[in-house]
Amino acid sequence: MAHIRCDFKSKVLGMNTSMTVILPEDVRMQDVSVVYLLHGLEDNCSGWTRYTLVELYAREYNVAVVIPEVQRSFYTDMKSGLDYFTFINKELREVCTHFFNFSKKRERNYIMGLSMGGYGAIKCALTNPEKVNGCAAFSSVSDIVSVFKQCKDGSRKEFDAIFGPSVSNKDNLFYLLDRCRKKLPSFYIACGEEDERLFHSREISSALKEKGADVLFETWHGEHNWRFWNEAVERAFSYFFKEMN
Numbered sequence: 001m002a003h004i005r006c007d008f009k010s011k012v013l014g015m016n017t018s019m020t021v022i023l024p025e026d027v028r029m030q031d032v033s034v035v036y037l038l039h040g041l042e043d044n045c046s047g048w049t050r051y052t053l054v055e056l057y058a059r060e061y062n063v064a065v066v067i068p069e070v071q072r073s074f075y076t077d078m079k080s081g082l083d084y085f086t087f088i089n090k091e092l093r094e095v096c097t098h099f100f101n102f103s104k105k106r107e108r109n110y111i112m113g114l115s116m117g118g119y120g121a122i123k124c125a126l127t128n129p130e131k132v133n134g135c136a137a138f139s140s141v142s143d144i145v146s147v148f149k150q151c152k153d154g155s156r157k158e159f160d161a162i163f164g165p166s167v168s169n170k171d172n173l174f175y176l177l178d179r180c181r182k183k184l185p186s187f188y189i190a191c192g193e194e195d196e197r198l199f200h201s202r203e204i205s206s207a208l209k210e211k212g213a214d215v216l217f218e219t220w221h222g223e224h225n226w227r228f229w230n231e232a233v234e235r236a237f238s239y240f241f242k243e244m245n
Contacts, residue, residue: 001025001059003049008095012087019092020045021100022058022065029101033133033241034064036092037233038075038113038120045069052230061241063110064102068092072158074144075120076171079164089124093131112136112188112236114229115197119144119173122187122204126176129184136188136236138229139195142173142204177207184213188239190232192222 002023010017024032037054039047045067048054058065073084093109096102103109111132113121118140125135141147145167151159169175187208191201198219205217216239222228 001055003055005045006099008099010087010091010095012091013082013084017087018045018069020049020065020067021096022049022055023100024058024062024064027062029064030103032062032064032102033108033110033244034066034096034102035237036088036109036111036121036124037065037067038088038111038117039067039069040113040115040117041072041074044071048233051226052233054230054233057234057237061237061244063237063241064100066092066096070120072116072162074116074141074162074171075123076162078162080161085120085123088120089127106131107133110134110136110240112138112233113140114138114232115224116141118142122173123171123176125185125187126173126180127170129180129182132185134186134188134240136190136233136240137201137204138232138236139191139197139224140189140200140204141197142200145172145174173204174207177204177211180211184208184211186214186240187216188236189215189217190235191219192224192228193219194222195224195228197224 004021007018048067070084077083077085111121111124118137125132148167189201189205191198208215
């Protein structure tokens with residue numbers, strides 16, 4: 001596998017940013033599936049490759065992986081800040097297609113993420129379901145409205161900058177799901193049994209199933225940490241790509 005640290009200029013963000021890219025070798029990029037893998041609140045584009053075996057899993061299933069960087073933005077077009085959701089949901093795909101010649105076909109595109117990144121992954125999948133074949137969310141912060149209402153002190157200041165005085169409908173996963181009229185992608189949802197965010201995964205899984213989506217929800221012994229996410233991303237790759245090999 002080729003392992004690339006790519007620094008590039010984002011027009012949407014108006015600044016240079018980074019992504020880690022893992023590419024299969026000796027194969028046309030048009031013929032491989034691509035996983036856009038989103039990081040959590042305290043990470044950057046290096047976390048997934050530093051703390052998990054995601055490159056090994058990519059090799060086993062012959063898929064490309066793109067790990068972008070969004071700081072602590074919650075994958076949102078911020079009220080007082082930059083348009084990180086537009087960057088992830090639109091510009092990043094265009095940049096990667098230009099740089100690496102990835103396929104634009106829905107069946108070749110997947111998005112996954114942990115915690116804050118799980119929220120971002122589901123948000124992308126519900127905003128443009130026609131562009132995503134599969135979505136995986138690990139320990140995701142799915143009920144952003146309840147988290148927003150409960151946050152205080154330093155988090156309150158940060159959330160006000162991100163969302164403003166309240167969470168808008170475009171950032172509410174349950175609103176997006178309720179209003180979605182297009183065919184939904186398949187979903188893999190996982191969360192540790194000892195994770196305090198477990199109820200988020202249960203709620204979004206139930207809502208997705210009620211909407212008619214194909215959903216696999218799994219929970220096992222684990223906390224909100226890399227040990228759990230390493231196993232979760234391996235299971236997600238197996239779920240989506242095992243039949244392709």
